[in-house]
Amino acid sequence: MTTTFPRSSPSALGIDASGIDALVRALEAAPGVEPHGLMVLRHGQVAAEGWWTPYSADRPHLLYSLSKSFTAAAVGIASREGIVDLDSTVVSHFPELDAEVTDARSRSMTLRNILAMSSGHREETLDRARAIDPTDIVRGFLLLPPDEDPGTVFAYNQPCTYTLAEIVRRASGTSLVAYLRPRLFDPLGIEQVSWKQDEHGKELGFSGCYATTESIAKLGQLYLQRGVWDGERILDEDWVEAATRTQVANPGEENPDWSQGYGYQFWMARHGFRGDGAYGQFCVVLPEHDVVVAMTGQSTDMQAVLDAVWEHLLPAIDRDGPADTVDLSALALRPVPGGRLGLEARGTYARASRSGVPGLESVVLEQDGERWVVTLHQDGSAVRAVVGEDEWAVDGSTAAGAATDDDGRVLVAVRFVDTPHLLWVRLDAGDRTFAARWATEPLHDTVATLHRPTAD
Template sequence: MKKIHSLARTSPEEQGVSSDAVLAFLQAAEREKLGLHGFMLLRHGAVIAEGWWEPYASHRPHMLFSLTKSFTSTAVGFGVDEGLLSVDDSVVSFFPEAVPDKVDGRLAAMRVKDLLTMSVGHAKPIMGSEWRQTSGDWAGYFLEKPMDHEPGTKFMYNSGATYMLSAIMQRVTGQRLLDYLRPRLFAPLGIEAAAWDTCPSGVNTGGWGLSLTTEDLARFGLLYLQRGVWNGKRILSEQWIDEATSRQIDSGDKGQSDSQMGYGYQFWRGRHGTYRADGAFGQFCIVMPEQKAVIAIYGGLQKMQAVLDLLWTHLLPDMRRDTLPKDDVGHRRLADKLKSLQLANKNGTAKSAESAASIASINGLRYQMEENADHVSEIAFNFDDNGCTFTLTDHRGEHAVRCGIGAWVEGSTSMTGNELHHQYQPARMKVAACGVWEDESTFAMMWCFAETPFIDRVICLFSGSAVSLKRSVNVNSTAMERPEIYGTAVIGEER
């Protein structure tokens, strides 16, 4: 899709921000090993800094996780603007066929607004990992959940609430959320949204499932900063912007972290008058109305508050009202840094004499693996002058990853990974992989699933005819490594 409204690019100083402040933020993020993958900073509608940590790149979409929720909220906003529904409508009124025989008075009282503000009355949320294991009618599953509180009284983050918003919008529009938003949001902003996960009934999941580029996120934030106006044309009402991004309910125990500043309609309030859409493992779209700024970030990190702390420490104080004097030296330092960003460790050294001997001893062999929890039956290594093709066979079939030696090689793979990847298991994934011999008996690979936050590290240790394999990941909602597995070479076969 052609970007119908190109974002301007200027130096930070032209928009009242010093290049040194942006550089300090980037250096601090790397020093604290936060795991950023992409970064874009806008001020007064212009991009003043942007960069991606190789092999992540500007053109790649990245999983949004719960940041998707703010797009679902925006769809509801369009529906309200068009008179299709009201935030005061009863939730059960949209699902007469799925309402339990005995309707709890609290369920009958639940409104669309309670879904938007994550205050549906459940003591325990329904999160994406639970939904993905639920077959059949998700709306009925939600409506049958016991009610513990009066709706609208207690905040409880709940992906089930966002799914119900998507289901309601499909009821009132006759379209999936993705199709409904294309002409209203995505096309006007020049965003190419190719797909959105669906439930077994064909309803977009609502609370997760979108993948977009960093600039797509920046455009979305800019629409909200501009209070619903894009390229001089209003596409979303100012009233909805105000309601969605204002504090509608308390989100914590009045602490000082950004997650305790209140919650709107699927948007988080933050410190310093900010608000944001965010998703697991460091996906951010941050709007700073007082500073006329938008920050879009993709990452693979566990410490989401740490990123916000660095933004408030390094960037917020440096946002001046007036332009700053030209700073060619500082701007060049920043530009050089942005062009040289890469993941902290890509195992990057070339093949050594010792590794050449190791390659000769294992090249082309198949290793039969002992029984293991991941159902891996065989692995194999095939080296050539340009890298290595690693092959693994398990209960799903045969999977290959092509690695460069000390350099990234891009491709795609069907490699099993759900246990390390927040229970996500697409049929195929984009992957950039590299490997290195750490010593004569240890071959280490990094598999960067470059449209996700997940980066796997795979350590293969050889001893005679035996091999062990240990696989870990940078981020996950559960365990971050799998049990080590062991195997023995199949000797005597042709290579």
């Protein structure tokens, strides 16, 4: 059983190493882009890999909507096992709702429709579904009549994927992670996976999966290999073919790589296809080049990330270069700039009116021996993080740094390193107040829950 990819070099795999170096430099320089992890595979081998300190190869990262592609794999496996029929109607899997769901379009919606985000709704339905039924997303979704016939329009729609996850749970009689463990994760050697659950103990499906960069690469490689891994068929070839071609057009999407069509929880792109998640989680598959690119990050300009791949990596494939390899072992995110902390910074800080993080009530900065420690109090919960100076101090699920500005205020940065997110806190020792802001705002977490759940 293959649990890790063979390591090679760019030149041995027919890639000009300077192209990978240029890609890394472009990612680091682009406004709105912050890379955390990168793997480039060709012919099933690692051409290059690197993680920006304080992120690391062995740490799972919140994937946000890249989770959808793992959920889709569960549907593909369930279809292969014959426990779900892709042409069955969605409502047929929820017989308790049969009498309530009377709209003809809702009743005709199939699994293929919701796999392709073509439920017939013109817009995202999550908030409206929750308004109809705050405790049952599927019921709220099915009671919200589609605007058009299913299969005719695209709308990125979280309840589509949540419903797919629930169908797999019902058909298999177990959780999504437990179903995937012997069927996908173990065969591919994916060890560390956990998934955020809702109030009913069910995986979100559309988000909330935590996995390593290499796990992302393995999912991409499985699809590149048409569903076969080490001679074992995991996904049917016709499933892979359907999942990775356009099932519904989406020309109305703003960015060019989001308007090339949508498959089964995969985006078509100007080159190949991909799964992706908010703030720069990517699984890019380029079948014509036998290449997979896996990335994690905290990026607000996701199109810029793909533009960099197309501009720098693509031309380097099948191109000779002067260097055999590229050294990505010393990548790092810049520590918090400024001076050392003084003893006057110690103490408890109250929320200033301009603080932009609701519920963050107080911040305590103190010394614990020779270490600085910050404690964040939000909505009755506390998160404690060791703070580094001129470095990131990694402590469990946080990596924090601090420095003193020229104006005497202290700037503290807390990275929640299981996720893309960074919290900036500015402490004013003069009036003992703080102001805080997110670099990127969490989509379904608070300070206290910004860490991966207990693994399966």
